Amino acid sequence: MSEKRLHILEVAEQLFYEKGFEGTSVRDIANTASVNLAMISYYFGSKEKLLTALVEWRAGYIQGVLNELVTDETLDPFEKIDRLVNLYTDKIFNHSRFHCIMTTHLPTIQSEKIKQLMTDIKLRNLDNIRRIITEGQKKGFFRKVDIELTVASIMGTITHITSSKPLYYKIYGIERNNAEAYNKKIAPKLKTHLKQLLRTHLDIKSDTGML
Amino acid sequence: MSEKRLHILEVAEQLFYEKGFEGTSVRDIANTASVNLAMISYYFGSKEKLLTALVEWRAGYIQGVLNELVTDETLDPFEKIDRLVNLYTDKIFNHSRFHCIMTTHLPTIQSEKIKQLMTDIKLRNLDNIRRIITEGQKKGFFRKVDIELTVASIMGTITHITSSKPLYYKIYGIERNNAEAYNKKIAPKLKTHLKQLLRTHLDIKSDTGML
Amino acid sequence: MSEKRLHILEVAEQLFYEKGFEGTSVRDIANTASVNLAMISYYFGSKEKLLTALVEWRAGYIQGVLNELVTDETLDPFEKIDRLVNLYTDKIFNHSRFHCIMTTHLPTIQSEKIKQLMTDIKLRNLDNIRRIITEGQKKGFFRKVDIELTVASIMGTITHITSSKPLYYKIYGIERNNAEAYNKKIAPKLKTHLKQLLRTHLDIKSDTGML
Amino acid sequence: MSEKRLHILEVAEQLFYEKGFEGTSVRDIANTASVNLAMISYYFGSKEKLLTALVEWRAGYIQGVLNELVTDETLDPFEKIDRLVNLYTDKIFNHSRFHCIMTTHLPTIQSEKIKQLMTDIKLRNLDNIRRIITEGQKKGFFRKVDIELTVASIMGTITHITSSKPLYYKIYGIERNNAEAYNKKIAPKLKTHLKQLLRTHLDIKSDTGML
DNA sequence: CATGAATGAGGGTTCATTCAT
DNA sequence: AATGAATGAACCCTCATTCAT
Numbered sequence: 001m002s003e004k005r006l007h008i009l010e011v012a013e014q015l016f017y018e019k020g021f022e023g024t025s026v027r028d029i030a031n032t033a034s035v036n037l038a039m040i041s042y043y044f045g046s047k048e049k050l051l052t053a054l055v056e057w058r059a060g061y062i063q064g065v066l067n068e069l070v071t072d073e074t075l076d077p078f079e080k081i082d083r084l085v086n087l088y089t090d091k092i093f094n095h096s097r098f099h100c101i102m103t104t105h106l107p108t109i110q111s112e113k114i115k116q117l118m119t120d121i122k123l124r125n126l127d128n129i130r131r132i133i134t135e136g137q138k139k140g141f142f143r144k145v146d147i148e149l150t151v152a153s154i155m156g157t158i159t160h161i162t163s164s165k166p167l168y169y170k171i172y173g174i175e176r177n178n179a180e181a182y183n184k185k186i187a188p189k190l191k192t193h194l195k196q197l198l199r200t201h202l203d204i205k206s207d208t209g210m211l
Numbered sequence: 212m213s214e215k216r217l218h219i220l221e222v223a224e225q226l227f228y229e230k231g232f233e234g235t236s237v238r239d240i241a242n243t244a245s246v247n248l249a250m251i252s253y254y255f256g257s258k259e260k261l262l263t264a265l266v267e268w269r270a271g272y273i274q275g276v277l278n279e280l281v282t283d284e285t286l287d288p289f290e291k292i293d294r295l296v297n298l299y300t301d302k303i304f305n306h307s308r309f310h311c312i313m314t315t316h317l318p319t320i321q322s323e324k325i326k327q328l329m330t331d332i333k334l335r336n337l338d339n340i341r342r343i344i345t346e347g348q349k350k351g352f353f354r355k356v357d358i359e360l361t362v363a364s365i366m367g368t369i370t371h372i373t374s375s376k377p378l379y380y381k382i383y384g385i386e387r388n389n390a391e392a393y394n395k396k397i398a399p400k401l402k403t404h405l406k407q408l409l410r411t412h413l414d415i416k417s418d419t420g421m422l
Numbered sequence: 423m424s425e426k427r428l429h430i431l432e433v434a435e436q437l438f439y440e441k442g443f444e445g446t447s448v449r450d451i452a453n454t455a456s457v458n459l460a461m462i463s464y465y466f467g468s469k470e471k472l473l474t475a476l477v478e479w480r481a482g483y484i485q486g487v488l489n490e491l492v493t494d495e496t497l498d499p500f501e502k503i504d505r506l507v508n509l510y511t512d513k514i515f516n517h518s519r520f521h522c523i524m525t526t527h528l529p530t531i532q533s534e535k536i537k538q539l540m541t542d543i544k545l546r547n548l549d550n551i552r553r554i555i556t557e558g559q560k561k562g563f564f565r566k567v568d569i570e571l572t573v574a575s576i577m578g579t580i581t582h583i584t585s586s587k588p589l590y591y592k593i594y595g596i597e598r599n600n601a602e603a604y605n606k607k608i609a610p611k612l613k614t615h616l617k618q619l620l621r622t623h624l625d626i627k628s629d630t631g632m633l
Numbered sequence: 634m635s636e637k638r639l640h641i642l643e644v645a646e647q648l649f650y651e652k653g654f655e656g657t658s659v660r661d662i663a664n665t666a667s668v669n670l671a672m673i674s675y676y677f678g679s680k681e682k683l684l685t686a687l688v689e690w691r692a693g694y695i696q697g698v699l700n701e702l703v704t705d706e707t708l709d710p711f712e713k714i715d716r717l718v719n720l721y722t723d724k725i726f727n728h729s730r731f732h733c734i735m736t737t738h739l740p741t742i743q744s745e746k747i748k749q750l751m752t753d754i755k756l757r758n759l760d761n762i763r764r765i766i767t768e769g770q771k772k773g774f775f776r777k778v779d780i781e782l783t784v785a786s787i788m789g790t791i792t793h794i795t796s797s798k799p800l801y802y803k804i805y806g807i808e809r810n811n812a813e814a815y816n817k818k819i820a821p822k823l824k825t826h827l828k829q830l831l832r833t834h835l836d837i838k839s840d841t842g843m844l
Numbered sequence: 845c846a847t848g849a850a851t852g853a854g855g856g857t858t859c860a861t862t863c864a865t
Numbered sequence: 866a867a868t869g870a871a872t873g874a875a876c877c878c879t880c881a882t883t884c885a886t
Contacts, residue, residue, distance in 0.1 A: 004849095020319035022233030026877060036851050041878060104315040107374065108231035115377065122378050148382060149404040152375075153368040157360070160367030163318065166326065167333050171359060193360040200411040237860060247868055252861060426870095442741035444655030448856060458872050463857060526737035529796065530653035537799065544800050570804060571826040574797075575790040579782070582789030585740065588748065589755050593781060615782040622833040659881060669847050674882060 005043050008033050009054050017097035020105050021051060048111055055106070055114060058098045059121055070128050077136030078199060084132060085194045089158060093183045096162045103159050126151050136202065143204040150201065154194060161190055216254050219244050220265050228308035231316050232262060259322055266317075266325060269309045270332055277339050288347030289410060295343060296405045300369060304394045307373045314370050337362050347413065354415040361412065365405060372401055427465050430455050431476050439519035442527050443473060470533055477528075477536060480520045481543055488550045499558030500621065506554060507616045511580060515605045518584045525581050548573050558624065565626040572623065576616060583612055638676055641666050642687050650730035653738050654684060681744055688739075688747060691731045692754055703761050710769030711832060717765060718827045722791060726816045729795045736792050759784050769835065776837040783834065787827060794823055 011033040015024040026047050030037040044050040069075075069083055092099045106118055129151050136142035161168065165182060168174075174181050200206045222244040226235040237258050241248040255261040280286075280294055303310045317329055340362050347353035372379065376393060379385075385392050411417045433455040437446040448469050452459040466472040491497075491505055514521045528540055551573050558564035583590065587604060590596075596603050622628045644666040648657040659680050663670040677683040702708075702716055725732045739751055762784050769775035794801065798815060801807075807814050833839045 002849095018319070020231060020233055020316070022231055023319050025875080027875085037877095038851065038853095038879080039849085042850075047877065100318075103374070104318065105231070107311075107315065107377075108229070108234055119378055119381065122375070123381075126382075145407075146400060146404045148379070149368070149372070149401060150408075152371045153364055153404075153408060156367030156369070156371030157364040158367070160363045160370060161360070163314070164333070164363075166318075167330055168359070170330065170334075171337075189357060190360060193357045193364075196356075197361075197364060197408065197412050200414075200417045201408050203411075206411040206417050236858075238858085248860095249862080249868055249870095253867075258860065424870095440741070442653060442655055442738070444653055445741050447854080449854085459856095460858080460872065460874095461870085464871075469856065522740075525796070526740065527653070529733075529737065529799075530651070530656050532652070532656075541800055541803065544797070545803075548804075567829075568822060568826045570801070571790070571794075571823060572830075574793045575786055575826075575830060578789030578791070578793030579786040580789070581793060582785045583782070585736070586755070586785075588740075589752055590781070592752065592756075593759075611779060612782060615779045615786075618778075619783075619786060619830065619834050622836075622839040623830050625833075628833045628839050658879075660879085670881095671847060671849095671883080675846075680881065 002043075004035065004039070008035060008040060008043060008050070009057055012050055012054055013058070013097050013101065016051070016054070016101050016105060021047075021101075021109060048109075048114075051109065052111070052114055052117075054098075055102075055117055058095060059117065067128070070131050077132065077139060077141045078202075080132050080136070081198050081202065082195050084129065085154070085191055085198065088154065089187055089191050089194070092158050092162060093187050096179070096183070099159070100163050104163055125155075129154070133202070141204060142202040143206070145202060150198075153201075154198070157194060157197075158190065161186060215246065215250070219246060219251060219254065219261070220268055223261055223265055224269070224308055224312065227262070227265070227312050227316060232312075232320060259320075259325075262320065263322070263325055263328070265309075266313075266328055269306060270328065277336070281339050281342050288343065288350060288352045289413075291343050291347070292409050292413065293406050295340065296365070296402055296409065299365065300398055300402050300405070303369050303373060304398050307390070307394070310370070311374050315374055336366075340365070344413070352415060353413040354417070356413060361409075364412075365409070368405060368408075369401065372397060424465075426457065426461070430457060430462060430465060430472070431479055434472055434476055435480070435519055435523065438473070438476070438523050438527060443523075443531060448472075470531075470536075473531065474533070474536055474539070476520075477524075477539055480517060481539065488547070492550050492553050499554065499561060499563045500624075502554050502558070503620050503624065504617050506551065507576070507613055507620065510576065511609055511613050511616070514580050514584060515609050518601070518605075521581070522585050526585055547577075551576070555624070563626060564624040565628070567624060572620075575623075576620070579616060579619075580612065583608060637668065637672070641668060641673060641676065641683070642690055645683055645687055646691070646730055646734065649684070649687070649734050649738060654734075654742060681742070681747075684742065685744070685747055685750075687731075688735075688750055691728060692750065700761070703764050710765065710772060710774045711835075713765050713769070714831050714835065715828050717762065718787070718824055718831065721787065722820055722824050722827070725791050725795060726820050729812070729816070732792070733796050737796055758788075762787070766835070774837060775835040776839070778835060783831075786834075787831070790827060790830075791823065794819060 008029065012024070012029050015028055015032060018024075019028075026040050027037060029035075029050075030040055040047075040050060044053055069080060069087065072080070075083065102118060102121075106114060109115070126148070130147050133142060133145070133147050133150065137144065165179075166176070168186065169176055169182065172182075172185060174185065219240065223235070223240050226239055226243060229235075230239075237251050238248060240246075240261075241251055251258075251261060255264055277295075277298065280291060280298065283291070286294065313329065317325060320326070337359065341358050344353060344356070344358050344361065348355065376390075377387075379397065380387055380389075380393065383393075383396060385396065430451065434446070434451050437450055437454060440446075441450075448462050449459060451457075451472075452462055462469070462472060466475055488506075488509065491502060491509065494502070497505065524540065528536060531537070548570070552569050555564060555567070555569050555572065559566065587601075588598070590608065591598055591600075591604065594604075594607060596607065641662065645657070645662050648661055648665060651657075652661075659673050660670060662668075662683075663673055673680075673683060677686055702713060702720065705713070708716065735751065735754075739747060742748070759781065763780050766775060766778070766780050766783065770777065798812075799809075801819065802809055802811075802815065805815075805818060807818065
């Protein structure tokens with residue numbers, strides 16, 4: 001992939017993140033990327049195909065490592081959950097702009113192709129986590145929980161944090177748009193919170209007989 | 212507020228939910244609402260002011276009851292949390308379209324006024340929940356947790372569920388766009404899940420000394 | 423139909439005649455007609471629909487009178503042919519620009535709707551003339567000729583004259599673009615030529631037994 | 634001329650015929666001809682020069698034989714007319730696409746050079762036919778007719794037939810775009826029709842004293 | 845000789861908004 | 866109060882062409 005093509009994708013990601021897909025014009029992207037307007041059609045065919053290219057380029061970012069984690073035999077279920085939290089938090093924080101696009105802007109895109117792509121990714125993620133929890137249950141470490149909603153709590157918490165940056169900038173007194181400082185400050189807190197939340201949630205010893 | 216004005220707001224909410232703010236044209240709204248195109252500028256001044264009017268109209272939906280809950284002296288902290296979960300889940304599910312607009316589409320709006328409005332609402336919500344948890348801690352029921360991130364888990368979980376409808380339609384085998392069936396099936400599950408998650412998370416007896 | 427709408431149609435006709443449909447931009451039309459660019463979409467929906475509107479507006483110009491002619495019982499077949507020639511020549515000369523668009527530019531339009539519209543008009547014209555000739559044959563005035571090709575000779579001759587103006591300007595020494603002088607000079611000649619051509623062609627007494 | 638150059642010309646002819654000059658993009662031609670886009674400018678300089686090259690390549694198709702015919706001393710005037718009809722019909726049918734481009738699309742081209750080229754060709758054709766008819770008149774076979782309009786009838790009839798294919802496909806029940814079947818069926822009919830039309834038109838014995 | 849990359853101009857269309865009535 | 870007509874700006878995209886290699 002040519003360097004210019006990559007540059008366009010990066011710029012598009014930034015602008016889609018800031019202003020949404022519909023709110024970003026191809027002219028915006030061309031100007032910001034210091035690229036001729038026609039180049040974008042030349043490289044990608046259309047604005048929507050540019051978005052598709054962006055999704056295809058970034059979508060793999062969460063795969064791979066996850067598979068290793070799931071099949072690792074040396075870790076006990078709690079360790080796996082901890083690693084899972086680390087993994088997801090890091091991945092999402094490192095690609096927070098794209099993650100925001102995925103979760104907030106893509107749903108409004110009318111393209112069925114993109115919708116299908118997104119649903120597939122989410123289903124695969126869900127499936128991997130499901131296997132970790134199920135394994136923990138079989139081994140007697142975890143109690144019975146609603147797996148889909150547990151996943152929703154993990155993903156939802158991280159998403160909430162990444163997509164409510166303006167709010168948390170204020171709460172934590174971080175200067176606006178200093179994303180690096182934000183990540184550095186929030187990521188460890190978030191990991192600790194999620195690990196603790198999931199430990200008490202999953203630990204069979206926590207069972208209060210509520211369900 | 213005139214009936215026609217309300218009708219326009221309802222139609223706008225539906226369309227903003229489906230296609231985003233930028234993806235919805237004033238013509239769309241006028242046609243769908245069977246209203247003259249010029250009426251919308253006439254009533255609201257501009258497209259952005261229409262959105263502001265929508266936010267102001269709907270934003271109060273979570274207030275009021277929450278204040279009562281916080282200051283209610285007859286409930287113990289766990290009961291307050293349970294009520295809080297019921298309250299939020301119901302409110303958000305009953306206004307899921309508007310909630311989606313708030314969490315997914317509004318962040319891209321460039322208007323500072325709207326951003327400020329949203330941040331205010333979120334801060335107020337956060338503050339109310341913070342008071343419930345702090346009270347529980349003072350009374351010795353709750354242990355020390357990261358309050359901001361706990362709120363993030365509550366809001367994030369609900370948001371994740373409401374904004375990933377297409378995915379959960381598939382998982383739970385609900386026919387597409389049957390929002391009522393979705394709410395009826397998911398809401399009780401979600402309430403139970405959140406209550407349990409928060410009970411073990413907050414209960415001082417669950418403290419594993421992780422923090 | 424509003425005056426402005428009519429004006430746009432007239433301007434479009436002139437420009438389509440001069441430069442073809444594809445060679446004429448909507449901006450051309452808007453500027454020439456001193457009309458805002460967006461008005462054209464406002465009135466007609468699209469460039470192609472503007473063309474359709476033009477066709478529908480002008481297409482009736484040959485109808486009506488033709489029907490009267492066909493059913494007129496007081497004229498003998500040769501008189502009917504003479505009148506037919508007068509009628510067609512006048513009509514086409516009076517709308518020569520539109521006639522050129524019909525015969526030369528429309529065939530390249532990809533729109534099936536317009537193609538169908540044109541074919542219908544031509545078929546109806548053909549049918550009317552066929553009835554005149556058939557009637558003349560039944561009454562024993564006309565001999566057996568290939569009717570379709572006879573019509574082709576009538577229409578083709580007129581079309582050739584109207585669409586080869588630059589050539590005939592030169593031949594007849596008329597100053598360029600003086601359409602009025604052209605029509606005044608050529609129309610009578612053309613009528614005489616066609617009447618004579620058709621008389622000898624159709625007259626049963628001319629039959630040389632070639633067919 | 635290189636083979637590739639010829640191929641480009643053939644493809645261009647086909648596309649100009651189908652969609653007009655302005656309606657055909659250089660990309661269309663390049664893709665259809667499986668040739669690099671830049672090749673076309675490389676070979677021909679510009680789109681308009683490509684058209685000029687096409688005209689120059691094909692324009693000679695009617696020349697040559699005609700000169701022989703005019704100066705042939707062994708044929709009587711009627712035989713010359715018959716041969717002329719055969720010659721023109723065959724030539725035009727064999728190059729019907731180019732003939733259509735000449736008569737329908739070229740007039741909109743703004744290039745003065747091309748217009749001049751076309752006018753020259755037409756004038757030369759007119760002149761040749763004029764000499765045949767004049768000769769027939771001098772020898773006492775033909776009566777006095779309007780020569781220019783007689784030529785218009787010949788050319789116009791053939792042009793009408795070749796440029797109204799869609800109509801005649803329908804009339805004669807030929808499957809669409811089967812040009813070969815069309816030519817095979819129509820050409821003989823057309824020749825017979827024109828010969829008969831011209832014989833009675835020109836024959837001094839047909840003179841009805843109308844003129 | 846040939847081509848992928850790049851460009852400025854212009855294409856048709858839609859936008860949110862305003863005006864005259 | 867209410868609306869059809871009108872507008873300037875901007876939309877995404879494609880155009881014919883050129884240039885460096």
